[in-house]
Amino acid sequence: MASGHASTAPALLVPEAPGLLGLSGLGFNRAQSIAFLVMLGVLLVGPFLLYPVFLMKLLCFALFACAFNLLIGYVGLLSFGHAMFFGMGGYVAAHAAKVWGLTPELAILAGGVVGAGLGVVAGWVAIRRQGIYFAMITLALAQMVYFFCLQAPFTGGEDGIQRVPRGALFGAIDLSSDLTLYWVVAAVFLAGFLFINRIVHSPFGQVLKAIRENEPRATSLGYRTDDYKLVAFTLSATLAGIAGGTKALLFGIATLTDVYWAMSGEVVLMTLVGGLGTVFGPVVGAAVIVTMQNYLAEFGAWVTVIQGVIFVACVLAFRAGVVGELGRILKVRL
Amino acid sequence: MTDTILETRGMTKEFLGFVAVGDVSLQIRRGSIHGLIGPNGAGKTTCFNLLTKFLPPTRGEIRFDGRDITRMKPAEVARLGLVRSFQISAVFPHLTVLENVRVALQRARGGSFDFWRSDRLLRQYDQRARELLDDVGLASYAGLTAGQLPYGRKRALEIATTLALDPVMMLLDEPTAGMTAEDVDRIVALVRRVAQGRTVLMVEHNLKVVEGLCDTITVLTRGRVLAEGDYATVSRNPEVVAAYLGTDPSMTGAPAETAQAKGAQAHG
Numbered sequence: 001m002a003s004g005h006a007s008t009a010p011a012l013l014v015p016e017a018p019g020l021l022g023l024s025g026l027g028f029n030r031a032q033s034i035a036f037l038v039m040l041g042v043l044l045v046g047p048f049l050l051y052p053v054f055l056m057k058l059l060c061f062a063l064f065a066c067a068f069n070l071l072i073g074y075v076g077l078l079s080f081g082h083a084m085f086f087g088m089g090g091y092v093a094a095h096a097a098k099v100w101g102l103t104p105e106l107a108i109l110a111g112g113v114v115g116a117g118l119g120v121v122a123g124w125v126a127i128r129r130q131g132i133y134f135a136m137i138t139l140a141l142a143q144m145v146y147f148f149c150l151q152a153p154f155t156g157g158e159d160g161i162q163r164v165p166r167g168a169l170f171g172a173i174d175l176s177s178d179l180t181l182y183w184v185v186a187a188v189f190l191a192g193f194l195f196i197n198r199i200v201h202s203p204f205g206q207v208l209k210a211i212r213e214n215e216p217r218a219t220s221l222g223y224r225t226d227d228y229k230l231v232a233f234t235l236s237a238t239l240a241g242i243a244g245g246t247k248a249l250l251f252g253i254a255t256l257t258d259v260y261w262a263m264s265g266e267v268v269l270m271t272l273v274g275g276l277g278t279v280f281g282p283v284v285g286a287a288v289i290v291t292m293q294n295y296l297a298e299f300g301a302w303v304t305v306i307q308g309v310i311f312v313a314c315v316l317a318f319r320a321g322v323v324g325e326l327g328r329i330l331k332v333r334l
Numbered sequence: 335m336t337d338t339i340l341e342t343r344g345m346t347k348e349f350l351g352f353v354a355v356g357d358v359s360l361q362i363r364r365g366s367i368h369g370l371i372g373p374n375g376a377g378k379t380t381c382f383n384l385l386t387k388f389l390p391p392t393r394g395e396i397r398f399d400g401r402d403i404t405r406m407k408p409a410e411v412a413r414l415g416l417v418r419s420f421q422i423s424a425v426f427p428h429l430t431v432l433e434n435v436r437v438a439l440q441r442a443r444g445g446s447f448d449f450w451r452s453d454r455l456l457r458q459y460d461q462r463a464r465e466l467l468d469d470v471g472l473a474s475y476a477g478l479t480a481g482q483l484p485y486g487r488k489r490a491l492e493i494a495t496t497l498a499l500d501p502v503m504m505l506l507d508e509p510t511a512g513m514t515a516e517d518v519d520r521i522v523a524l525v526r527r528v529a530q531g532r533t534v535l536m537v538e539h540n541l542k543v544v545e546g547l548c549d550t551i552t553v554l555t556r557g558r559v560l561a562e563g564d565y566a567t568v569s570r571n572p573e574v575v576a577a578y579l580g581t582d583p584s585m586t587g588a589p590a591e592t593a594q595a596k597g598a599q600a601h602g
Contacts, residue, residue: 213426222412
């Protein structure tokens with residue numbers, strides 16, 4: 001076909017470098033494979049260099065942010081109520097471990113199940129609307145869950161559920177040692193991280209991306225887009241519930257903080273700072289925010305102000321987030 | 335098998351009392367290329383949205399292949415084989431050109447809700463996707479993201495994506511809008527080729543394209559059918575000429591032949 005465009009085509013071609021060490025099987029390109037190996041390395045040596053509890057807290061939030069990113073980054077849905085899944089997951093896991101005496105893995109799983117159930121209901125209501133209305137509906141639902149947690153007898157109101165036992169994994173491995181628990185939390189995080197990556201690089205994920213890119217066109221190809229959004233929303237809520245449940249077991253406490261709307265805002269902040277729609281962005285974002293909260297704690301209320309400044313700087317100066325900008329400089333997808 | 339594939343009876347769409355499409359009854363013959371023309375605001379795109387269920391009609395009935403589709407959802411109509419394109423080029427800009435077509439081919443395996451499987455199994459469609467891209471002259475662009483394509487190529491990609499569904503009937507909304515003359519020729523040839531064995535309904539402003547392609551033409555003005563027939567019949571209709579030029583040829587004294595020629599040039 002004679003055309004002036006044809007000659008320009010090769011110049012525009014940017015072939016994606018193939019993956020490394022068979023990691024392309026996970027859907028990673030070369031840069032992502034390297035980043036993944038670095039992350040694995042940090043996970044392995046981390047507890048010997050840093051305080052394990054701090055790292056575990058970081059990993060819980062990283063998983064939460066990754067779950068959130070699945071929605072905003074790959075479906076284009078901004079949920080402003082993800083604290084309801086995180087917080088409820090925490091309450092239910094804590095209750096399951098303390099009152100029902102479930103083993104930790106079952107307690108965490110219970111958190112995920114509750115996240116899923118709540119996700120189906122909240123998603124079913126919210127995905128009927130788009131953009132800011134979607135965000136507002138999720139926020140309103142999360143506030144309802146917050147008041148439920150404030151009033152319901154099993155959550156302990158203002159006190160929360162305290163002195164939750166860590167228990168023994170599979171009833172056999174005692175988790176009272178921080179280092180032992182660390183490996184469990186790291187495994188939960190890694191499993192969640194890889195699961196999300198699989199969702200993104202699945203036939204389902206391909207449809208999700210099409211919906212994000214051009215919803216009317218996806219509809220015209222015969223995809224009932226609401227169904228895909230609901231499944232994605234539920235998966236995201238499930239993982240958020242698992243993250244919340246893990247955090248509750250880690251600290252032995254489930255409180256209103258985790259179900260409060262500020263927590264929904266925090267996960268937005270983490271994802272934005274790290275890089276929306278990137279694989280590693282939410283992890284880096286969670287690391288940045290959690291580190292700030294921990295090491296700037298002596299500044300008290302100023303932490304919030306500093307967070308606000310970072311948020312504004314992020315939106316103004318590097319909108320793609322830390323990882324997004326890094327990827328742009330290195331000309332790779334991370 | 336009836337001769338009419340798509341039929342509307344008294345199809346009407348009102349927006350808060352404003353009649354965008356009023357009492358339109360269309361009969362599209364199976365295997366034909368049917369043109370829908372009319373001045374701006376005549377309700378052509380609204381018609382398209384009604385036929386593909388992106389808008390629910392206020393009144394009237396729509397039948398596709400003998401089936402009442404008046405109350406169906408857009409995705410369901412697409413699954414019956416009635417597939418549309420859009421006025422603004424509708425590609426998935428951040429997916430590669432190959433992925434754009436593959437996402438349509440993927441429909442063949444059903445809902446694709448399997449989030450636990452690797453997308454490597456979609457490679458089974460790569461071969462067919464490349465064939466379709468080759469067919470529209472996009473084979474060498476397969477690895478680019480669709481957003482990088484020049485405009486005319488995006489329209490070609492859109493047609494390849496639509497063809498991937500092997501539709502019974504294609505609805506093309508201004509396939510040559512905003513194109514260079516060279517691109518227009520290419521798309522016209524493409525549409526003629528892919529229309530074989532299918533039915534095509536197209537909205538088109540470029541009357542030269544309509545003349546060259548369409549077997550039957552329906553002229554809409556102000557949401558109503560003004561005239562219908564082949565190009566020669568329709569273009570000789572004084573009401574059509576008046577609607578297109580905004581004047582009554584009998585009043586200005588312009589001979590019908592000249593007015594017709596102008597009408598053919600007035601749009602690009």
